[in-house]
Structure formats: structure tokens, C-alpha cells
Amino acid sequence: GQEGTVVTVIDGRVDVRPEKAGNHFDVQGGGSAPSVSLGRDEQVTISGAGMAAPVRKVSSRNEASWAQGQLVFDNSKVSDIVQLFNQYNSIQIRVTDPSLATRLITGVFSEDDPRSFAEFLQSEAGAAVHLSSNGEVVIGASNSRILDSSAPQITH
Numbered sequence: 001g002q003e004g005t006v007v008t009v010i011d012g013r014v015d016v017r018p019e020k021a022g023n024h025f026d027v028q029g030g031g032s033a034p035s036v037s038l039g040r041d042e043q044v045t046i047s048g049a050g051m052a053a054p055v056r057k058v059s060s061r062n063e064a065s066w067a068q069g070q071l072v073f074d075n076s077k078v079s080d081i082v083q084l085f086n087q088y089n090s091i092q093i094r095v096t097d098p099s100l101a102t103r104l105i106t107g108v109f110s111e112d113d114p115r116s117f118a119e120f121l122q123s124e125a126g127a128a129v130h131l132s133s134n135g136e137v138v139i140g141a142s143n144s145r146i147l148d149s150s151a152p153q154i155t156h
Contacts, residue, residue, distance in 0.1 A: 006069025014074060015037050086114075
């Protein structure tokens with residue numbers, strides 16, 4: 001779409017490249033760049049036309065300064081990601097399985113779509129996801145893992 005994309009990096013380093021291969025960004029103020037490199041607590045806005053705004057520092061604690069956009073995680077703990085989603089959304093996520101909470105996840109999620117993150121954990125980590133009566137998204141260990149205690153435990 002033409003509305004553009006906001007990418008915010010919470011941790012790690014991320015290179016943002018144009019969607020079309022061989023393309024480059026037009027950088028505001030002149031020049032062009034094959035990619036934009038973002039570090040921790042940095043954010044870039046790419047317009048629908050492929051114009052990259054200057055990278056700006058943001059505080060991942062200060063959600064008010066964040067436009068609706070994408071959260072990029074690079075080896076971040078599930079518990080940290082959940083905390084961020086819960087800051088932004090009325091739908092709250094609760095992780096009940098301690099080994100799942102400490103799992104490291106790399107991925108890009110829409111900050112206003114906690115359910116997509118839950119579905120990601122379901123497919124990637126085999127987590128069990130259900131909605132509680134008060135509207136929480138509860139993510140726990142899948143039943144199959146609890147039943148079979150002889151299965152080797154994966155530890156990080």
C-alpha cells in the first residue's frame with residue numbers, strides 16, 4: 001500500500017531493505033541507500049513510495065512516541081515480547097509455561113495484533129493458545145508435552 005511502513009527495533013540489529021530486489025531507498029535530504037540499518041531503540045518510517053525518513057531514536061518504554069507499526073524482535077525472550085504487546089493493547093497475553101516464557105524468538109509482528117504473535121508461538125513452539133473468559137490470550141505448554149513427561153526437555 002501507499003501508507004508506508006514503520007519499523008521499530010527493540011533489541012539487536014536489523015537491516016531494512018526495499019521489498020523489490022535491487023531497489024534502493026531515496027533518503028530524505030538527498031542520496032539513496034540500499035538498506036537502512038537500525039539498532040536498539042531506533043525507528044525508521046518508509047513511505048509507500050520508498051522514501052526513507054531519517055532514523056530516529058525512540059524509547060521502547062515510551063509507547064506514546066511510537067506510530068502504529070511493526071515490532072521487530074531478534075532473539076528476544078517471549079516474556080519481554082508479551083510485556084510490550086500488553087503495553088500497547090487492551091487484549092492482554094499471559095504466558096503460563098515458564099519454559100516458553102524464556103524462549104528466544106526472532107520475528108516481525110504488528111504491534112496491534114497480539115493474536116498473530118500467539119499464533120506464531122502456536123506454530124513455532126507448539127504452544128497451546130486459548131482465550132480466557134475475560135478476553136486474555138493465554139499461552140501455555142501444549143497438552144501433549146505435559147502428558148508425556150518422558151520426552152526430553154528442550155532447554156536454552
